[in-house]
Amino acid sequence: MSNTAEWAREIARQHLETSLPRRWAHTQGVAQQARSLASALGDRADLLEAAAWLHDVGYAPDLVATxxxxxxxxxxxxxxxQADDHLCRLVAHHSCAVVEARERGLADELTSEFGSEPPELTDSLIYCDMTTSPDGDHLPVEERLSEILARYGSEHPVNRSITTASPTLIAAVHRVHSQITASP
Structure with missing residues (x-):
């Protein structure tokens, strides 16, 4: 693990391990998935792993603002x-977040602060997040999406946004899977 990934792991651990142990388990599984992509990503692997560690840090009770x-x-x-801009943008845009931001009336804030286009490595982060269960186990993207929909009621913004974003999320996971299986 590089210095950036170690730093990210420690930040996530401080904010999630005790207050949200299940979210911490998920985060550890997402980071493990990111490490599994390291050989295909080369010098971008560290950034992806850091984003994997930090993608859900905003759930921490002490960080909730919006x-x-x-x-x-x-x-x-x-x-x-004062984290790297690319890292912040990956966290802000992870797993089609702009779709949910629209549902919550926060799309203008998200896009004005972190750009309107998802940054490079977004597909890889989607792959890591959408193939990891809440308990940190690996599973197919379709099972992960079903689990999310079952966890939230049909009127919840997460349910509506996941329903809207599912084709994009599935396509991203399949693109990354094709890239890693095609790599020598």
Whole structure:
């Protein structure tokens, strides 16, 4: 693990391990998935692993500001840690966050602060997040999406946004899977 990934792991651990142990288990599984992509990503592997560790840090009770974890986490990383812009943008945009931001009336804030286009490595982070269960186990993207939909009621913004984003999320996971299986 590089210095950036170690730093990211420690930040995530401090904020999630005790207060949200299940979210911490998920985060550890997402980071493990990121490490599994390292050989295909080369010098970008460290950034992906750091983003994997930090993608859900905005759920931490001490960091909640808007109640929308991608935005809260990215703002925390930017404002408190002066983290790398690309890392902050990955956290802000992870797993089609802009779709949920629209549902919550936060799309203008997200895009004005962290750009309107998802940054490079977004597909890889989607792959890591959407193939990891809440308990950190690996599973097919379709099972992960079903689990998310079952966890939230049909009127919840997460349910509506996941329903809208599912084709994009599935396509991203399949693109990454094709890239890693095609690599020598």
């Amino acid at each position: 109640g929308f974890h991608p935005l809260d986490g990215a703002r925390y990383l930017r404002d408190v840690h």
